[in-house]
Amino acid sequence: MTEIAEGPGARADAGAVIRESYSFACMRCGYGWEQSYEIEHHKHTDGHDVVCYLANGRIVPSPLSRPTCLRCDGHVVRIMRPGRVTTALDAAHIEPGDRHWQLADLMHPFRRKE
Numbered sequence: 001m002t003e004i005a006e007g008p009g010a011r012a013d014a015g016a017v018i019r020e021s022y023s024f025a026c027m028r029c030g031y032g033w034e035q036s037y038e039i040e041h042h043k044h045t046d047g048h049d050v051v052c053y054l055a056n057g058r059i060v061p062s063p064l065s066r067p068t069c070l071r072c073d074g075h076v077v078r079i080m081r082p083g084r085v086t087t088a089l090d091a092a093h094i095e096p097g098d099r100h101w102q103l104a105d106l107m108h109p110f111r112r113k114e
Contacts, residue, residue: 015041021082028074032085
């Protein structure tokens with residue numbers, strides 16, 4: 001999901017702010033999570049465009065460049081559209097606070113039925 005907003009939530013020197021959310025699944029340990037980002041576009045003093053990613057109000061690296069698993073620090077992470085983790089948890093009847101589930105739980109609702 002992408003939203004474009006001007007100003008109030010952005011830092012003073014930011015142009016348009018885009019809000020995007022992603023689901024992530026670690027292919028190493030099977031951990032899954034979701035994260036929303038505010039993507040601020042700025043003009044550098046030399047005129048080049050600069051993009052800043054913020055998660056929970058803190059500047060973070062782009063989640064698309066080299067995502068890192070929050071559990072095992074692995075870098076083999078699948079990036080998916082938002083809602084995949086929540087949908088899988090709902091389908092598996094797992095509470096969001098219960099982090100004891102695996103990649104198979106995340107992918108099960110999306111397998112083709114034969």
